[in-house]
Amino acid sequence: xxxxxxxxxxxxxxxxxxxxxxxxxxxxxxxxxxxxxxxxxxxxxxxxxxxxxxxxxxxxxxxxxxxxxxxxxxxxxxxxxxxxxxxxxxxxxxxxxxxxxxxxxxxxxxxxxx
Amino acid sequence: xxxxxxxxxxxxxxxxxxxxxxxxxxxxxxxxxxxxxxxxxxxxxxxxxxxxxxxxxxxxxxxxxxxxxxxxxxxxxxxxxxxxxxxxxxxxxxxxxxxxxxxxxxxxxxxxxx
Numbered sequence: 001x002x003x004x005x006x007x008x009x010x011x012x013x014x015x016x017x018x019x020x021x022x023x024x025x026x027x028x029x030x031x032x033x034x035x036x037x038x039x040x041x042x043x044x045x046x047x048x049x050x051x052x053x054x055x056x057x058x059x060x061x062x063x064x065x066x067x068x069x070x071x072x073x074x075x076x077x078x079x080x081x082x083x084x085x086x087x088x089x090x091x092x093x094x095x096x097x098x099x100x101x102x103x104x105x106x107x108x109x110x111x112x113x114x
Numbered sequence: 115x116x117x118x119x120x121x122x123x124x125x126x127x128x129x130x131x132x133x134x135x136x137x138x139x140x141x142x143x144x145x146x147x148x149x150x151x152x153x154x155x156x157x158x159x160x161x162x163x164x165x166x167x168x169x170x171x172x173x174x175x176x177x178x179x180x181x182x183x184x185x186x187x188x189x190x191x192x193x194x195x196x197x198x199x200x201x202x203x204x205x206x207x208x209x210x211x212x213x214x215x216x217x218x219x220x221x222x223x224x225x226x227x228x
Contacts, residue, residue, distance in 0.1 A: 006157075032215055043120075043204050043219030044158070051214070089157060093215045100146055100208055100215040101173075106157035 002027040004092050006105025013080050014113055021108045023090035024072040030092040033066060033073045034102070038087045047088075048075070051095075080112045116141035120205045120220030127227055133178075133192040135223050137205030140186065145207040147188040148217065149180055152202040164188060165210060200227045 003026040013019050025033075031052035036044035050057045050064045050073065057064050061080075066073040077084055087109050091102040117140045127133060139145050149161045160173045162180035170180050177196050181189045188205060202224050206217040 034214075034216065036219075041222075043206070043222050045219070046216055049214060049216070095215060100210065100212075101148075101160060101163060102215060102217060103160075104158040 002030055002092055002094075002103040004090060004103050004105045006090050006108060008108060009106065010109045010111070012111045012113060015080060015082060017080055019075075019077045019080050019084070019110055019112075021075045021088055021090070021110070022072060023074070023092075023105050024070075025092040025103075026071070027092065027094070028071065029094050030103075032093045032095050033064070034091050034093075035062075035064060035075050036089045036091065036104075038089065038107075040086075044089055077110075080110075082112050082114060085110055085112045116207075116218065118205060118207055118218055118220040120223060122223060123221065124224045125226070127195050127225065129197055129227055130194045133190070133195050133199070133225070135190040135203055135205075135225075137188040137190075137220055138186055139188075139207045142186070142207070142209065144185060144210065146210050147182060148206040148208070149188065149190050150204040150206065152204060152222075154201070158204065162190070195227045197227050200225055 006023045034049035037047045038044040048062050061078045063076040087107045089107050090105040093102045120137045147164045150158045164170050164182045178192050202222050204222045205220040208217045
C-alpha cells in the first residue's frame, strides 16, 4: 500500500518568513495530493491540492509543488502569519472509483512566532 | 450546504466498557464515509471506510467495529474498550466518483479510556 513520509515534524518560523513542508510517497500510481490544516481541537480542513498532471499550484500565500519522478511534493507558505500556526498534513491518493482512500503523512506542527 | 456532525465531543470511559460514536452527514446523498483515529503527536490512521449502506471496509485489525445503518449515518463501536483505544476520532465524508478526493472532516471526539 501507499506510504507517505512528512518532514519536519515541527517547524518554527518568524512572522513574515516562509515555511516549507516536504512529503514523499511510495506508490507511483498515486495521482492526487491534498494538504490539510488542523487547528487545535478541530478536524482537518483542505487548504490546497494538486493532481499529478500539474507541477505547481498557487493560492495566494500558499503553493504546492510536485515532482512525480522523485515522488515528492511540498507545501510552501509565504509571508507567514500567526493564524498559520497549526498542524499540517500531506496526503496521497489514487483517484479510483471506490473508497477513494487518502494516506496521510504524520503531520507538521507549524508555529509562527511574533 | 453539506454539514457533518460528530458526537460526543469528549468522552471518558473505563476500560472494558462499550463504545458508540456517531457521525451523520447532511445535505448530500450516498457519500463515502470514513473513520480515522489520531493518536497524540501522530498522523491520521484510517480505521474504516464505507461506500454504501451496510458496506464497511476495515483497514487495520483492532478492537473496534463500524456500521452504516443509514445512508448518511456512520457509527464506530466497541464491545470492550482498551487503554490503547484512547485518542482523537474523526469522521469524514467525500463525494464518490469525483475528479478529486476531497474529504470533509467532523470536529472529532476526544476519547480517554481510563
